[in-house]
Amino acid sequence: MATEFHNLQELRHSASLANKVFVQRDYSEGTTCKFQTKFPSELESRIERTLFEDTVKTLNNYYAEAEKIGGQSYLEGCLACATAYLIFLCMETRYEKVLKKIAKYIQEQNEKVYAPRGLLITDPIERGMRVIEISIYEDRGSSGSSSGSSSVSGSTAR
Amino acid sequence: MPDSAGKRFKPTKYIPVSTAAALLVGSTTLFFVFTCPWLTKVISPAVPLYNGLVFLFVLANFSLATFMDPGVYPRADEDEDKDDDFRAPLYKNVEIKGIQVRMKWCATCHFYRPPRCSHCSVCDNCVEDFDHHCPWVNNCIGRRNYRYFFLFLLSLTIHMVGVFSFGLIFVLHHRERLATLHTTVTLVVMCIAGLFFIPVMGLTGFHMVLVARGRTTNEQVTGKFRGGVNPFTRGCCGNVEYVLCSPLAPRYTLDPRKKPHVKIQPPFIRPDLSDRQITIKVSDNGIQGIISSKSKCSLDGLDDKETQPPLPPKADRYNQLKGPVTSSEDSSLSGKTHPSTPAMYKYRPSFGTIPKVHYHAAGEKVSHDTSAILEEGVRGHDYRSEPNLDLPEYTNTPLHRSFQSSPLQLDSDPINSRSLSLKQQGHRRPEKGQLPALQPHAVTSTPYKSVFSPNTLSNRNGSLSYDSLLNPSISPATANECMAHRGMHATGFHSPYLPTKMCHIREPEMQRQQVATAYSPVMPPRGMGRQSPHPRDRDPSPVRYDNLSQTIMASIQERKEIEEREKRQMLQGRSQTHIYAQDSGVFDGGYVLSHNACYPDGPRGPVSRGPTSTNSSQGRPHSPAMPRSPSYSHQKFSYISALERTDSPRLGGPREAMKVNGQTDCHPSTHQGATHSPSRHSNVKKVTGVGGTTYEISV
Numbered sequence: 048m049a050t051e052f053h054n055l056q057e058l059r060h061s062a063s064l065a066n067k068v069f070v071q072r073d074y075s076e077g078t079t080c081k082f083q084t085k086f087p088s089e090l091e092s093r094i095e096r097t098l099f100e101d102t103v104k105t106l107n108n109y110y111a112e113a114e115k116i117g118g119q120s121y122l123e124g125c126l127a128c129a130t131a132y133l134i135f136l137c138m139e140t141r142y143e144k145v146l147k148k149i150a151k152y153i154q155e156q157n158e159k160v161y162a163p164r165g166l167l168i169t170d171p172i173e174r175g176m177r178v179i180e181i182s183i184y185e186d187r188g189s190s191g192s193s194s195g196s197s198s199v200s201g202s203t204a205r
Numbered sequence: 206m207p208d209s210a211g212k213r214f215k216p217t218k219y220i221p222v223s224t225a226a227a228l229l230v231g232s233t234t235l236f237f238v239f240t241c242p243w244l245t246k247v248i249s250p251a252v253p254l255y256n257g258l259v260f261l262f263v264l265a266n267f268s269l270a271t272f273m274d275p276g277v278y279p280r281a282d283e284d285e286d287k288d289d290d291f292r293a294p295l296y297k298n299v300e301i302k303g304i305q306v307r308m309k310w311c312a313t314c315h316f317y318r319p320p321r322c323s324h325c326s327v328c329d330n331c332v333e334d335f336d337h338h339c340p341w342v343n344n345c346i347g348r349r350n351y352r353y354f355f356l357f358l359l360s361l362t363i364h365m366v367g368v369f370s371f372g373l374i375f376v377l378h379h380r381e382r383l384a385t386l387h388t389t390v391t392l393v394v395m396c397i398a399g400l401f402f403i404p405v406m407g408l409t410g411f412h413m414v415l416v417a418r419g420r421t422t423n424e425q426v427t428g429k430f431r432g433g434v435n436p437f438t439r440g441c442c443g444n445v446e447y448v449l450c451s452p453l454a455p456r457y458t459l460d461p462r463k464k465p466h467v468k469i470q471p472p473f474i475r476p477d478l479s480d481r482q483i484t485i486k487v488s489d490n491g492i493q494g495i496i497s498s499k500s501k502c503s504l505d506g507l508d509d510k511e512t513q514p515p516l517p518p519k520a521d522r523y524n525q526l527k528g529p530v531t532s533s534e535d536s537s538l539s540g541k542t543h544p545s546t547p548a549m550y551k552y553r554p555s556f557g558t559i560p561k562v563h564y565h566a567a568g569e570k571v572s573h574d575t576s577a578i579l580e581e582g583v584r585g586h587d588y589r590s591e592p593n594l595d596l597p598e599y600t601n602t603p604l605h606r607s608f609q610s611s612p613l614q615l616d617s618d619p620i621n622s623r624s625l626s627l628k629q630q631g632h633r634r635p636e637k638g639q640l641p642a643l644q645p646h647a648v649t650s651t652p653y654k655s656v657f658s659p660n661t662l663s664n665r666n667g668s669l670s671y672d673s674l675l676n677p678s679i680s681p682a683t684a685n686e687c688m689a690h691r692g693m694h695a696t697g698f699h700s701p702y703l704p705t706k707m708c709h710i711r712e713p714e715m716q717r718q719q720v721a722t723a724y725s726p727v728m729p730p731r732g733m734g735r736q737s738p739h740p741r742d743r744d745p746s747p748v749r750y751d752n753l754s755q756t757i758m759a760s761i762q763e764r765k766e767i768e769e770r771e772k773r774q775m776l777q778g779r780s781q782t783h784i785y786a787q788d789s790g791v792f793d794g795g796y797v798l799s800h801n802a803c804y805p806d807g808p809r810g811p812v813s814r815g816p817t818s819t820n821s822s823q824g825r826p827h828s829p830a831m832p833r834s835p836s837y838s839h840q841k842f843s844y845i846s847a848l849e850r851t852d853s854p855r856l857g858g859p860r861e862a863m864k865v866n867g868q869t870d871c872h873p874s875t876h877q878g879a880t881h882s883p884s885r886h887s888n889v890k891k892v893t894g895v896g897g898t899t900y901e902i903s904v
Contacts, residue, residue: 062469067284074299074306074320077437078334095476113452120452128356131265140453157467165473175278175333175457177316178285186471 062165062184070103070179080110082171082179089183094164102156102168103179106149110176113145146172218327222271222343229267229361232397233260236368239390240375247378252371259364266357267342274456275347276333278322281315304436321437323423333454337422346422349454355416358409365405369398419444 066089073083084103086096119141127134153170161168161181169180233256241253296307297317308317311324314331318324323335325345334348346354372395379388415425419438424430439447 062471062473069285072319074301077301078320092475093473116446116451121450123452124450128262131261132269132353135453142452142455146455154465154467162467162469163474165469165471167467167469172455172457172459173279174281174285176455177278177281177319180282180285184469184473186473 063187064182065185066183068181068183070181072177079114080176081107087181090166090181093166093183094161098160102160105152106171106179109145109149109152113142113149218340218343221340225341226267228397228401229263232394233364233368235390236372236394239387240372240394243375243378243387244371248374256364256367256371259360259367263357263360263364266353266360269353270339270346270350270357271342271344273344273350273353274458275335275345275351276349276454276456277328277345277347277458278314278316278319278331278333279458280313283315285316301436304434306436321421321424333457334421335423337426349456351421352448352451355412355448358405358412362402362406362409365398365402369395369402372398416445416448417441419447 068087068089070082070085070087073081075081082103084100084107086099090099123141149172150170153168157168165184165186167182167184169182171177171179174180237253237256241256244252295310297310298305299308299320300306301320306320308320310316311318311331313324313329316331318331319333321334322331324331325335325338327338328345330345332345332347334351336346336351336354338345339354342354342357344350372391375391376383376388376395379385379391382388383392412422415422418425418441419435420430424435438444
């Protein structure tokens with residue numbers, strides 16, 4: 048049972064959602080999109096601190112790039128004005144492009160780093176960019192409880 | 206015509222936007238049809254071209270302002286708010302470029318609104334960088350569409366100026382033929398343009414100022430940064446650049462895209478144990494020491510927030526200490542950081558003297574508390590109170606148990622326990638475990654000193670006050686100290702709640718006094734009644750504790766002053782006490798028992814702050830409350846006496862009076878009543894109650 052592969056979206060025969068951690072926004076620099084790199088305690092036993100911080104820092108960089116006011120954003124604005132905003136129907140804005148990159152990055156991180164540790168990152172855009180939601184999964188086979196993630200450490204994956 | 210889906214189709218909300226669109230399109234069309242041909246001929250074909258372009262620009266911006274998503278936040282998932290909802294303080298502080306900004310809890314959307322976000326009641330959504338809800342476009346103006354709205358205003362102004370000027374040129378050249386159709390129509394168009402020119406120009410100018418200052422309409426109108434610094438400004442040029450040139454923000458409410466599947470399959474990789482070193486952080490208040498094992502990171506986050514200066518609390522919500530504390534069920538702090546809790550840390554050290562031991566001795570069922578308590582040092586005790594606050598329902602059963610063990614319980618045991626539990630619920634999540642724990646002690650150590658008395662009173666202010674409850678055997682000084690501290694919090698917060706609790710407290714006490722039987726039938730319903738509003742009052746709007754520091758200091762000073770005053774008054778006002786005690790009508794009038802026959806009934810109104818003065822001026826108008834008054838007065842006696850025994854100097858004026866009565870006579874002589882009223886009107890004394898609530902009582 049523990050070795051069966053199951054799609055996360057389907058019935059999880061071997062892992063169950065135990066808890067969710069929410070990484071909040073860091074507003075110290077204003078309303079620009081930036082997430083706190085503070086390591087949540089629930090993840091202490093699940094993932095190395097450095098890996099987590101790398102992920103969040105990369106995401107922050109992506110968002111900073113998306114929100115940068117510079118040449119490309121000027122151009123986009125002028126073009127949009129000139130075409131009476133019809134350009135939005137055909138073209139993807141810069142932010143949307145970066146969001147796609149972010150989605151890909153998160154997907155990759157999930158596959159390579161987080162899923163093997165029983166974690167799953169949800170794209171912040173689905174939460175209105177207010178939080179990064181990290182779902183913590185437990186090995187259902189070894190532990191019957193689905194309460195705090197801290198209890199997960201007690202159950203060893205086989 | 207409401208539809209079944211619940212979203213009513215309100216045609217009235219489309220009237221302004223339809224009017225605006227009709228006027229805009231209609232007038233411009235008339236202008237082009239009647240005025241432009243002549244202008245093209247006489248002046249230049251560039252005129253209609255110019256006007257056409259401007260009009261197109263106006264239309265495009267108008268359409269985008271109308272139809273574009275302003276930046277609506279989707280509702281938070283249940284998972285995200287499960288710890289936040291009931292126990293959350295109303296505000297959370299966040300520091301932005303060195304300036305404290307409050308984030309308010311949105312009860313509809315279930316999250317703390319990000320800075321500059323506001324909930325639009327028309328659209329029933331939280332909108333990012335909320336500016337205002339514009340009826341002329343029937344849409345909220347927020348982060349995503351502010352630029353288009355602003356450009357719409359600018360372009361509309363230009364368009365109106367253009368139409369008016371060209372119309373004027375036309376009319377001036379056709380003065381002699383004013384009655385012709387073309388001229389008449391042009392005149393009409395000019396009138397419309399002229400009529401709307403002033404308001405539109407005014408609005409445009411207003412928004413130009415806002416853009417230059419980097420503020421939203423909402424911030425300007427609510428005066429958020431009046432006299433203060435705006436943390437969101439980037440300088441005038443930066444602000445203009447931000448409005449006009451920033452990239453288009455993404456939509457948050459898109460349909461969920463199909464996410465690629467990610468397999469989650471055990472075995473899971475775990476980091477090395479060495480990576481999970483847990484360091485115990487021992488801080489002065491001991492709270493962090495307890496928590497650190499589980500939530501070191503949370504504490505780190507909390508630490509950051511500790512530096513935030515307390516913000517003024519919401520008067521009507523003083524609940525709850527937030528989250529991490531609440532999840533004390535498993536003695537572990539959740540990862541959530543709750544700024545309110547750290548702020549409290551600063552003021553906890555004084556509570557350290559309260560021994561935690563009591564909790565355990567109580568052998569209370571508060572299993573989670575017990576374990577947590579064991580870990581904590583004395584100082585942790587204060588912290589413990591916080592988590593308990595969060596579980597209002599929790600206490601009922603233990604309370605009952607503890608009550609019954611108390612010798613103080615008379616036949617009104619069930620009532621007492623009920624009232625206690627009610628009280629518990631009324632509190633904003635008092636420490637559940639702690640209260641029950643307290644009971645046994647109260648019973649054994651000081652039978653008279655009702656468990657309720659000083660401690661329960663202190664509970665009123667919330668979690669903080671429970672400490673004294675837990676340790677009935679605490680020396681009066683300590684208890685007072687604790688109460689004082691709690692009072693500090695309370696002072697800042699919720700005097701309204703205090704009275705209610707006091708009422709509840711008084712009930713059992715009253716029973717003790719043994720006039721109980723007569724009143725007991727009265728009490729439970731009252732208690733219940735009184736109780737009911739509180740949870741409802743509290744739940745939707747938790748209180749912030751962030752400003753405890755200032756509040757606490759203020760209340761400490763206040764308390765000192767009050768104590769001194771009380772001492773003075775005690776010497777003078779002995780005669781008054783009887784009057785207070787006995788004239789139940791007086792009580793009702795004087796103490797704002799009016800609301801619910803509850804000594805300062807907080808939720809009903811700003812009672813605690815100045816009820817007596819108003820009431821005394823009213824005389825005794827509270828007839829509904831009258832029937833209850835006798836019980837109240839008795840309750841007061843018991844309350845006072847209990848208080849007095851605990852030697853809590855914080856009793857307010859009336860209570861002080863009661864104190865005397867309680868000591869001397871539970872049944873104040875009626876003859877004193879007459880003299881009472883005038884004296885009542887003489888001073889208005891600000892008194893801090895046991896629970897730390899501050900009342901203004903006319904003495």
